[in-house]
Structures are given as structure tokens and as C-alpha cells.
Amino acid sequence: MTTMLRSTPSKHARKATGLRGRPLLRTSYDQDLTLANTPAKRRSVIALVIASFVVPFLLTDDLLQVLTLGMISAVGAIGLNLVTGYAGQVSLGHAFFIGVGAYTGAVLGGDPDGALLGYGLPMWIWLPAAGVVAAIAGLLVGPLAVRLRGLYLAIVTLGLVFLGDHIFREARNITGGPGVGRRGAELELFGIDFASMEPISGLSRGQAQFFLGLVFLIVFAILGRNIARSGVGPAFGAVRDRDVAAAVIGVDLTKYKVMAFAMSSFFAGVTGALYYAVIGVFEPGAFSLLLSIQYLAMVLIGGVATISGSIMGALFIALLPRISQFIAHYIPGELLTVFQLEAILYGLLIMGFLIFEPRGLFGIWTRIRNYWKGWPFSY
């Protein structure tokens, strides 16, 4: 694990790493780009991963499912962060790509004997396929992003959600139609049925699904981090900060904008397929503008253009219903119901973070870290 986190883009730079006692000294650019570039980061990532493998044995199944769904949507948030945070292309259309992924997964992995279209393929086919089909949808939208900028693009992607919503409602032999819905794909990997009520080799259903979600998140978080630290990441950053300037210094705008949409849609697609497979039954109304805003909230609350921020944001949004239930005890019931409180919290949190902490939870974490880094001389 330690060696994996230490891996550098090119091998020859490895030798220069780690002068004893001076862990923060960088002697090459490659060292700066390593996956976890400080010893503290290496240690804490390992500790965090170990801790998250212990968590399922401490919590109840219903809380575990909330966390599982949070971890799965974190992958979607990373996807949105790639296109909106890193590449600066505002997308309100994330719900559409998630929907495409969810229905691709459901059709390929769905029950072949059911009333709706389903081919009963195994998970290792439907999960990547959902990503690929969503990425193709992203490729089709990409060219629009090349022609349009800023808020024009935001509105066009918003239009995409409405058109997608219409298509999902009308394609009844695939989606079941509004109010009816359909089952997601079968959650069966390497002979293990993650949806079964029976204990799976000693693990309860919630624990098994938690591990599935955790592994899924780790794989895609590393993938996302690698995209961000490879040559693509800085190119995205250049496009975001000033696209004309980026074009002048030789960044191919068309290529990178289309690439950003395709990658982000791939993440959205796999998220959609797995999320609704875990949920079970879902209906076309789920992929509305509200879902896009939820993902946008994850990115903004977590931290724009950070992978760890996307994960924090997604877990936070997943836990928000719990949090608002908790707060609701202190608010008289006739004033606001729990659902209204939750929706208001969305709005207020988005506004609050943008006004007071634009770097999100990640920014708060950075400030805490820097405080303790210099402790006791933290002024």
C-alpha cells in the first residue's frame, strides 16, 4: 500500500525521494505529483482506508446503507468535479448522464424474464457498459460545449435534463414509465449476491454492500486523482482559467472539453448503474433537475477541483436527511416539516459555502490542518 501511494509518474525519480528527516523537501517535479506527496498524507490515507474497513462492524445496517449510497454518489460527484471543477465547464446536466447509466445498467443487468427489457448480464459487464454508454452521450454533448461558453452552456445542459426526463418518461418498455419504475440491475459479482437477505460469508447485507461501495469508491477515486495529476489535469485547469489563453499555448480546446464531458459522464454512468442497483426500484422522475443540483451541491460543499472534497461533499449530502431529522427535533413541527427543512438546508448550505467558504469542506480541512501543522506557533 505504502509503495503504491508513493508511486511516481516516472520511475527514475524514485531514487531521489525522502531525504531522511526532511520529508517535505522536493528534489524533482515528479515527487510533487506523487499520489500522496507527504508522509503524513500517506499515513493518514492508510489509516482512513483501514478505518473504513472497520466501520461496517460498528454501525447498524440502515446507517450503513446511507453511507454506501453516499460512497457511490461520491464517484458521480468526482465525475462532476472533473468537468465543472477541474475543466470549468458548468454542467447542470449530470442527472441526465446518471439516468443514462442507470437505465443502461438496468437493461443489461436486469431480470430477462421480467415485464421490461432486461438481458441478465453479469455485473462485470453491465457496470463498465453503463459508464461507456453514458460517456458516449457525453461525447455527443461535448461539441456543444466547444461552441458555447459559461452560462449558455449551463442552460443548454439544463435543457438536456428536461429532454432526458421526457425520454425516460416515454420509453416505457425500458423505464417502466412515471409512477411505475423498474428494478435496477442484479447485484451479483463473482457469484456473490449482494442483494440477498441471507448473510454472505458471515457479513450482513448492509456490510457486504458497504464493502462493495467502498471498493468501488477507492478504485474510482484513484482513477480520478490520476486523471487530475496526469497531463490532462493541468490542461483542464488551463481551459477553466482562460480558455483563449489555453488555446494560444497549445491546449486543444475541442479535445479537452469533449474529453472532460466524456470522462465525467463515464463516472456518472457507473454511479447511476450501481446506485439504483443498490436502491432496488427507481422511476424516471428521479433524474430531474433536483438531482443535478444535488450533485452540484456535493461538489460545492465538498470543495471545487478536489477529489477528497467530492467524497466529503457526497457523504455530507448523503447524511443530510439524517442531520435534518436531528435538527427537526429542535424546530417546532408547524413551522417546517423534515423534508422542507432538508430542502432549505440544501439552499442555505450552497449559499453559505459559496459566500463564506468557497473552497468547501476541503478548505475547512486545510485550515484545520495548517493550524495544527504549525502548533503551538499557530498564528
Next chain:
Amino acid sequence: MTTFLQSLLNGLAQGSIYALLALGYVMIYKATHVISFAQPALMVCGGLFAYHATSEWGLGFWPALIVAIILGALLGMLVERLALRPMVGKPVFTLAIITIGVDIVLRIFANRYMGPDPRSVPYPGGSERYEFWGLSISHQRLGLIAVTTVTVIALALFFRYAKTGLAMRATALSQETALAQGIRVGAIFALAWAIAGGLAAIAGTFVAATGAGLEQNTWIIALKALPAIIIGGLDSIPGAVIGGLAVGVVESVTAVYQPDVAPWLGNNFALVAPYALMFVVLLVRPYGLFGTKEVERV
């Protein structure tokens, strides 16, 4: 032919609502370069102000409309002052997202007030209809078209001749230069939001007066003004009016002909037809029909 003309007429009436809302979006965009996603909430709140004025205070339709416009304008100014003024100078994307937050919060309060029943504002003409050349139009829709026409002309005159109108045009052109000329740019922002709030309130009142009234999901209507401004061009006032009317007409004509001509598009395709139109227009003209092309410097 009559069917076509009738759907055209209905489309123009519906399009007037979109045009009013689109004008609000353009007002805010021109002054602050932000697209306000709070417009749906302002529309619903405006309609509810009118509802409250008629049902609780016992006012007639027209006084209630005036009350709604004033309260809507105040609400717009309040939103600008509390949520957007602290963020002046931040990226427009951030501001646009903040308006989404405003929209969510305001709509929760509106829904809270509305409850599950539709709320409608009684229109003085009732369900009377005018008939001419084989076409028919309801009293409300005629009133809507008339009010929209008057509003658009008044706004055009305001921008052309009034001193404040000139100040607003100057601010839209360049905020710094406007400041240097002694224009209070902050006040212009507030005014732009007030006009947008007032326009949204007119739209909301007429939405509440025609058809089913205001319901929990009526706010979706206001989002259809977004394709309208994109079609017209984000910063063009005539574009907003023409875009709004175009969206209304396309929607109503699609509703009449699509089930026969292209049934494979599914039920209720008319509701999303404006978005389809937007895609087509943007592929041909990325800055809309009347929008100014952005000139970029490195």
C-alpha cells in the same frame, strides 16, 4: 387553417408569460452578467402576493396586480441585497449557483403557504371569450397580451428616454466607466432586480389567473423562459420578447400537431419542445438570434 391560427393565438398568449419572464432574466443579465435561477421562485411568490391580496384583503384583480408588482419588486431587491451584493466581483458561475440556492429557499416558503390545493386569482371577465374570424380567445389571455404589450413598450421607452434608463444602459456597457460617470452601480443592480421581480410578479399573477392556478410544480413554467432568452440572445431585450413569443408559439403548435405528425416523440412532447428548439438554434447561432458575439482577449 383555423386550427393553426388558433394555436398560434394561444401560443402568443402563453408566450407573453415567457416574454415577461425572459425580460426579467435579461434585465438581471445585462446589469450584473448573472443568470438568475431565482426567477421561478419570484414568479410563484408574485402570484401568491396577488392571491393573498385578492382573497385576504379583498382587492380586485387590477389593484392586486399592482400590489403584486410592488411586493415582487421589493422581494427582488431584497434577494439582490442579501444574497448577491456581498458577492460582487466573484465569478458569475458562483453567483448563478447562489441564485439556485435562493430559489430553493424561497420556493419552500411559497409551497408552505400554498399547501396542496391550487391557488387561483379571480379575473374580472370570468370565463368570457371573444370570437372573431372563427377564432376565440379568453378574456384573461387578451388581458395578458395587452398588459405584456404595455409593459414592453413602457420598458422600451424607459430605456430610450429616461435618465435612469440611460444609466442602466451605461452600466450594462461597462460598470467601471459607469461608476466613473457618477452612476451608482449598486442602485442600478437593485433596480434591475426590482424590475425583474416586478415582471415575474406580473407573469405569476396571470399564471394564477388563467388555467389551473398556482400549484406546487407551477415553477417549472418559469424555466421555459430560459430557452427563450437563449434563442433570443442573453443580452437582447427585443430578443427576449421574440424568444418568449417563439417559445410559446412552438409549444402550442407542437401540442396541436405533434400527436398526429410525429407520434413517436411521445406524449406531452410540447412541454419539452422549447428545449429542442433551443438546441437547434444554438447549433446554428451560438449566441442566439440577437445576442452580441463575445469578443475575447487573452
